[in-house]
Amino acid sequence: MGLVVKKFGGTSVGTTERIQAVAEQVKASREAGDDVVVVVSAMSGETNRLVELAESIHPNPPAREVDVLLSTGEQVTIALLTMALEQIDCPARCYTGAQVRILTDSSFSRARILDIDAEPLQEDLQRGRVVVVAGFQGVDEEGALTTLGRGGSDTTAVALAAALEASECQIYTDVDGVYTTDPRVVPEARRLDRITVDEMLELSSLGSKVLQIRAVEFAGKYRVPLRVLSSFEEGPGTLITYEEEGMEEPLISGIAFNRDEAKISVIGVPDTPGIAAKILGAVAEANIEVDMIIQNISQQGLTDFTFTVHKRDYQATLDLVRDNAEQLGAREVYGDDKIVKLSLVGVGMRSHAGVANTMFRALSNEGINIQMISTSEIKISVVVEEKYLELGVRALHKAFELDVQPVAELEGLSDE
Incomplete structure (x- = not known):
């Protein structure tokens, strides 16, 4: 018997029928011999409704009171799911974040978890109950309700799995795992059987929306195995785990892309410290957060400086730099918000040469010009024109044969 933490998002519990289906799934897991802790989000659309209510009362409502309001969404879901479990003779008990005492700091709307009192949950599990916990929320030292920000229920689930030393944390979503890239862009994209925490962190930071990045960070820090599964169809999903010696390391695990990039170029500034x-x-x-940065080689004592920011900050950044252009001694400042970032991610890059060459050649063969390049140990990112997003992703997916099942995985399937 193992302990499993299961997290269900808003679409998974969007109706009472879906909640009843989740209850049946949880009961089946319990009858298979697992102890089960369930973390749930608010029902689909509920958080947006609550935000609209707040803004109809106050154009800039106090963050502390907003957190009190938003935390009620998950409270509804945990009560309904517990009722559904009891209705099918599966003993259960629900807890808000405050009742569990998921202790956070006081950064309302983006609080960070500091500690969890797992003892009450362990007592319920020992009595044979399923424990249902509200995601996305906690309580600070003064007893004020807090929320964890976008995707916070994922973080709640991973934190509980760490505190309870669960064998696995399962994240149920509307997709059946992590893919080599977005299947809506590349229909041949392949679901990965497993991926490392480092790779998932890179993919999440580069635009993949499968998992909230803080949840992946938590999983890596506390070595919690994560699995992404579909709420709507059966399957093994994708296991996200720390690297193990001897583990097969694919050259490239996935391709991420980000449409929310804009670049600012400062031309002809003095090349001085x-x-x-x-x-x-x-x-x-x-x-304003800066992403990629490039500074050109100095010519005649002058250099060009280019950096990227989120598209929402584009105009504000452009205006700011232009206002300072004379002080900086710049000849010209211009921007471009019609760009995208394409990124290759894979732990195999650490031990293989030629990845960048293959990437650049594949893009060149399609007539795609690279404007900026950024690299890390397991990532290569390039900035290209926005109109080349889909063509670029498809070209890279084909160049690295990501649609082909690795031999090691095929052999593993034949042994089962």
């Missing part, structure tokens, strides 16, 4: 700090210092003071 501190110029980068002068350009980016004002941007940082405006609380």
Whole structure:
């Protein structure tokens, strides 16, 4: 018998019929011999409805009170799911984040988990009950309700799995696992049987929406095996785990893309110490996050400096840098919000040469010009024109044969 934490998102519990289906699934797992803790989100659309209610009362409502309001969404779901479990003779008990005492800091709407009191949950599990916990929420030292921000229920589930030393944390979504890329862009995209935490962190940070990045960070820190599964169809899903010696390392595991990028170029600034700090210092003071950065080789004492920001910050950043252009000694400042970032991710890059060459050649063969390049140990990202997104992703997917099942996986299937 093992302990499994199961998390169900808003679409999975969007109606009473879906909640009853989740209850049946949980009961089946319990009857198979597992102890089960369930973490649920608010029913689909409920959080947006609550936000609209708040904004109809106050155009800029206090964050503390917003968290009190939003936390009620999950409270509805845990009560209904517990009722559904009891109705089918599966003993259960539900808890809000405050009742579990998921202790967080006081950063309302984006709180971080500090500690969890798992003892009450363990007592219920020992009595044969399924434990149902509200995701997305906690309580600070002063007893104020807090919420964890976008995707916070994933983080709740992983944190509980770590605190309870669960054998696995299962995240049920509307997809059946992690794919080599978005199947809506590349129909031949293949579901991965497993992927490392490091790779999943990179994919999440680069645009993949399967898992909330903080949940993946938590899983890596506490070595919690994560599995992404579909709420609507059976299947093994994708296991997200830490690397093990001897584990087969594919060259490239996936391709991520991000449409929310814009770039700012500062042309002809003096190539002197501190110029980068002068350009980016004002941007940082405006609380604008910078992603990729490139500085060209100096010519005649001048250099060009280009960086990317989120598209929502594009105009504000462009205006800010233009306002400072004279002070910076820049000849020209211009921007482009018609770009996308394409990224290759794979732990196999650590031990294989030629990945960048294959990537650049594949894009060149399609007439796609690369504007910026950024690399890390297991990632290569490029910026290209927005109109080439789908063509670029398809070309890279084909160049690295990501539609082909690895030999090791095929042999494993034949042994089962």
